[in-house]
């Protein structure tokens with residue numbers, strides 16, 4: 209998704225904008241641009257491709273400017289060319305945008321009739337000309353007052369999603385923005401104000417942030433911000449301090465962010481557990497987990513909505529939550545859930561799981577659930593995210609900033625938070641006694657060190673990758689909770705190495721997919737010693753009988769499985785309850801090393817964005 213950055217203050221250099229845009233690269237992009245406003249006018253530089261292309265033009269920008277905006281574009285309307293890169297200009301207006309203006313065609317036709325000349329294929333340029341048109345139409349008031357009124361008129365005409373960065377040559381020390389549907393945060397430091405698509409862009413300049421809500425216009429000046437609703441009512445919202453550091457966003461000596469973040473699985477789990485479980489009593493701290501305000505005792509059912517990897521974490525948690533809290537749990541793809549007839553009521557808890565907290569499908573799904581009367585909980589990794597603001601309650605996964613587009617440590621943190629929600633339900637509904645609660649808490653506390661042990665498999669899995677990276681297709685199978693683990697493993701392989709991979713519930717093989725098995729097909733089989741072990745072994749036999757190759761993931765001392773498999777990844781012994789945390793790690797490493805071997809862009813795979821804020 210596009211990245212937006214803006215600055216107003218004593219002075220920012222071209223490098224400030226470029227570095228801030230670099231912190232947003234993980235959002236995915238294909239072109240970029242910067243505009244800087246000085247008393248001599250505005251200078252705009254844009255470039256197709258990676259930021260390194262834009263960097264070559266920095267010397268054409270002013271040495272410093274009091275106001276400026278920057279953008280990384282993930283093309284929606286119009287090819288990724290310099291001409292379509294943001295920002296776009298119309299008279300005194302220079303504007304950039306993250307989102308999609310769905311009614312841009314009608315607006316464009318109206319503006320062409322009024323004589324506006326379009327130089328790009330983008331919907332964004334429509335907004336620039338429209339704002340220019342409305343600004344020109346206003347004859348009374350100061351330029352700033354006319355800009356504010358023109359913005360109010362424009363946002364009421366737009367349909368779709370937008371987060372703007374806007375400068376006007378006639379108000380040389382003011383930055384404007386408006387937000388609907390796309391993420392936008394404001395930062396503030398002494399005598400400086402910032403806007404950005406995400407806090408990672410600004411953490412080296414300030415820790416003071418506030419989230420702009422849908423339907424708000426922001427006017428930023430040096431060290432001063434004003435927020436108003438689209439209909440002009442003032443909005444007052446406090447800044448909050450975010451404890452993310454620059455170091456947390458660097459690679460820390462790892463070759464890729466993704467490898468660093470796989471190695472941060474243990475920390476992400478430990479941080480998400482911290483403060484939320486009392487080991488001696490086995491009790492769950494509801495307030496710290498963020499669920500204290502929810503009617504956990506009287507709920508009749510739970511629905512979980514998510515996308516991608518978050519959906520697999522949710523699917524995994526279903527098994528655990530149903531088993532400990534004895535409450536029905538339905539898990540739905542958010543993109544499907546939001547269009548289906550709702551069956552929720554005040555006794556339904558709908559949980560939105562999202563690393564970014566900005567995924568459009570998940571946001572719309574949880575909004576529809578809340579509108580239908582459900583209790584809502586956000587399990588998110590970014591503090592103050594849009595999805596969190598849309599819910600009654602927020603349970604933060606404490607994985608820290610996840611930069612790699614492929615989600616890894618956030619998955620582990622999501623699983624941790626969701627399992628804790630399961631224990632919180634069990635505690636409040638008394639479906640587990642204190643000894644049982646204590647057992648699970650003791651098992652959860654063991655996970656970080658067990659995952660740490662799994663990370664020691666990295667070198668052996670790197671060697672395995674040399675035998676699998678040239679495959680054109682791969683199957684993943686698992687039973688019970690290992691089925692969503694298989695789904696997650698196949699997604700990681702697909703999105704990182706571009707190898708086709710599919711995952712099946714192992715019991716489904718005989719109902720069709722086994723037709724795919726021959727000597728050219730390899731199958732990753734998740735076969736830990738769980739309740740499904742014997743049946744999974746039978747599946748492995750069926751595959752081998754048809755010439756398929758087996759890469760088995762199972763307990764390190766399982767000689768029988770090692771004998772049966774062509775390749776084997778041994779995980780440490782652990783209780784069945786926490787197996788999914790353990791079996792996921794080898795699959796993340798497997799996908800990573802195959803991608804490295806194939807030379808794909810591990811941290812920013814083609815066509816993907818870290819946060820899909822469009823539908």
Ligand code: AGP
Nearest residue numbers: 516517518562563564567614615
């Ligand atoms: C996961 O590796 C992918 N990047 C993608 O499936 C992601 O999980 C999905 O887009 C949901 O994102 P979210 O967790 O930020 O909502």
